[in-house]
Amino acid sequence: MILGMVFTMAPMKADAATYQDVLNVLAVDENGTPLVNVELVFEKDGITYDFDTTDANGKISDFNIQDDTDMILDGGYGEYVIKPAANSEYTVVGKPCIMSVEKTSESYGFPYIASVYGKPYAGETVQLTLKSASSEKPEVTVTEVTGGGAEVARTGGTAAIHVKGTNLPDKFYYMMNLYDEKGRILAQYSEKEAVAAGTETERTFDAAFPSVEDEKYKDAAYWEVGVETVSNPEDGYYTTKKEKGQHIQIAKKSETVEPNPGENPGDGTEEAVPSDKPSNGGSTTTKPQDSVNPGDNGSSDIGNRKSEYSKQSTVQTGDESHTILWATVMLAALAGVSVITLRRRQKKQN
Structure with missing residues (x-):
C-alpha cells in the first residue's frame, strides 16, 4: 500500500441524503x-x-472513502x-x-462514490461475481501439422508428426487417411491417442502406421x-x-522385372553367337548367360530359342560337338577314298 499524507484535521463528511x-x-461465485x-x-x-x-x-x-486517506491523497x-x-485463486x-470517485460541487468539495458499474450509486450492495482462476483454460490454437515428407515401409512403421501452435497440450488425438498417387482415398483409420514432447508452441509425437501390403492397397502412395x-x-x-510436402510417404512397392523371351538376363545383350575360332580343346566361345536347369532340353524363360547357326533341338557341349565334327570329317574322307577306288576299278575294267 502506498502511504499518503496525514490529515491534521478530520475530513469533511458527505451528506448521507446526497452523497455516498x-x-x-458482496463477492459470490458463479452459483x-x-x-x-x-x-x-x-x-x-x-x-x-x-x-x-x-x-x-x-x-x-x-x-x-472518506476514511481512506491513501486512496484520496495518492490516487x-x-x-x-x-x-x-x-x-x-x-x-x-x-x-x-x-x-x-468524484468531488462534490460545494466550494469546500469532498470525495464521494458517484457510480459503480457505470450506474449512480445510492448505497446499495453491489454484487461481484468471481470464478476459480484454475477453471480457466487457455485458448489452444494449432497452426501447422506436418510429417516433413517422412517415409514409412509398406509393412508399416512409425513417423514423427510435428505440431505448431499456442498453448499446445502434451496429448494429441490423430487419425489417418490412405491415398493413392492420384489423390483417391483408399482407406480411413480410426482415431488414436499420442503423448507428445516439446513446448507449448511446438510439439512432436510418433504416429503408428499399419501395413499396406494387402493387394487392395497396391496403389497406396501416402498417408494424410x-x-x-x-x-x-x-x-x-x-x-x-x-x-x-507434409504428408507421410509410403515406400514404393519393390518389383522383380521378368526378362522377355529372347533377352539375355545376364547383361541384356543379344543372343550368343558361336565363335569362328575354337578354344579350350575345340569348344565354341559364347557370351555369358544363365545356366539351363537339367531336364530343360536347353529351353527356359530365357531360352526356347535357337541359334541361327544351329537347328538342333538339343544343346551339345563343346566336347561332343568336337567329336561329331571329326567323325563327320573321317566319314567324308572314307567316302572320298571309296569313290576314288571305285572310279579306278571302273577305268581298269574299261
Whole structure:
C-alpha cells in the first residue's frame, strides 16, 4: 500500500441524503454462493491504492472513502477497478467492477462514490461475481501439422508428426487417411491417442502406421494425418497438406522385372553367337548367360530359342560337338577314298 499524507484535521463528511462515501460489496461465485476471506483490491491505472477482505457473509461493508486517506491523497479522483488480488485463486466473471470517485460541487468539495458499474450509486450492495482462476483454460490454437515428407515401409512403421501452435497440450488425438498417387482415398483409420514432447508452441509425437501390403492397397502412395487436442472433434482435424510436402510417404512397392523371351538376363545383350575360332580343346566361345536347369532340353524363360547357326533341338557341349565334327570329317574322307577306288576299278575294267 502506498502511504499518503496525514490529515491534521478530520475530513469533511458527505451528506448521507446526497452523497455516498461507504461502499457495500458482496463477492459470490458463479452459483451465487458468498465467497469468504477473498482479498479485493482497489486499483487505478495499474496501481493498487487499497484492499479489503470479505467477511463470513462474503461482504465488504466497512469501506469508507472518506476514511481512506491513501486512496484520496495518492490516487485522487477517478475510476478504481475492484477485483481479487494478484495472488488470488479467483478472477472476475464478466465486465469489471468500476467505482467512480468524484468531488462534490460545494466550494469546500469532498470525495464521494458517484457510480459503480457505470450506474449512480445510492448505497446499495453491489454484487461481484468471481470464478476459480484454475477453471480457466487457455485458448489452444494449432497452426501447422506436418510429417516433413517422412517415409514409412509398406509393412508399416512409425513417423514423427510435428505440431505448431499456442498453448499446445502434451496429448494429441490423430487419425489417418490412405491415398493413392492420384489423390483417391483408399482407406480411413480410426482415431488414436499420442503423448507428445516439446513446448507449448511446438510439439512432436510418433504416429503408428499399419501395413499396406494387402493387394487392395497396391496403389497406396501416402498417408494424410489429422491432429486435434480433443477426441472426436465435431469440426474435424487439423491435417497435413500434400502441396506443402507434409504428408507421410509410403515406400514404393519393390518389383522383380521378368526378362522377355529372347533377352539375355545376364547383361541384356543379344543372343550368343558361336565363335569362328575354337578354344579350350575345340569348344565354341559364347557370351555369358544363365545356366539351363537339367531336364530343360536347353529351353527356359530365357531360352526356347535357337541359334541361327544351329537347328538342333538339343544343346551339345563343346566336347561332343568336337567329336561329331571329326567323325563327320573321317566319314567324308572314307567316302572320298571309296569313290576314288571305285572310279579306278571302273577305268581298269574299261
